[in-house]
């Protein structure tokens with residue numbers, strides 16, 4: 511692995527916020543792509559922090575500072591992300607499930623979708639089922655996208671699908687889900703229409719979703 515990617519991983523892991531921007535620029539100068547820098551530098555560090563948090567080797571403050579470093583890394587790299595075809599592809603309402611404050615992955619998905627032609631309404635974190643549905647109605651959205659990293663919040667994805675069915679609105683929206691503990695089997699089990707493992711592959715997944723009717727088939731992109 512490139513030396514600068516390793517140094518970015520270390521900086522995010524150690525919460526060295528003051529050197530993140532310089533390192534990101536150095537990596538760009540070396541010809542590395544923004545997505546590669548985010549995944550192999552930033553995400554690698556957050557994965558390590560998550561594992562070490564699980565093993566009681568690091569604690570909440572380290573997770574928080576690591577999260578802030580990652581946000582700064584992404585903010586620095588977003589202007590360099592390649593824009594795909596910009597013709598309007600559809601409208602997506604996205605947010606983190608109720609109770610969930612992990613917004614880094616959700617924001618990466620929102621950014622990828624918007625630079626690739628989707629109009630994105632980002633509701634942020636801790637979004638209730640009512641707010642998802644009310645916003646989708648008001649915005650005449652095509653896709654509802656829910657992110658969850660907490661097993662305690664993922665239940666609200668199922669709640670959303672059920673509520674749309676109970677209110678006779680299921681046929682109006684495709685529902686996409688993603689986040690750490692989510693996988694294709696879970697997406698299928700709760701009756702979602704789409705799942706993708708990464709922000710990058712979320713674009714393909716959303717494009718495919720726009721071509722099917724809700725509940726026609728499960729669209730999966732592993733990416």
Ligand code: B12
Nearest residue numbers: 557560574577611612613614615657660661688689708709
């Ligand atoms: C950083 C972090 C935090 C930061 C979050 C900062 C922020 N603004 O987001 C802070 C410090 C706030 C935090 C708090 C907590 N955290 Co935390 N956190 C993490 C950590 C280390 C990284 C998460 C991250 O950003 N990953 C990087 C992003 C890019 O990955 P991602 O979110 O998975 O997203 C990608 C894909 O999943 C996908 N995707 C994501 N969303 C969507 C949506 C759709 C529609 C699609 C298609 C795709 C998609 O695309 C993304 C990009 O490729 C994880 C460990 C880990 N490895 O995930 C723990 C982790 C998620 N946290 C955990 C826990 C327990 C907590 C706390 C409960 C700790 C506590 N005791 O208070 C609190 C809960 C707060 C709350 N109510 O949400 C656990 C969750 C365990 C579980 N099974 O529920 C984890 C797994 C750590 C662990 N191993 O124990 N955390």
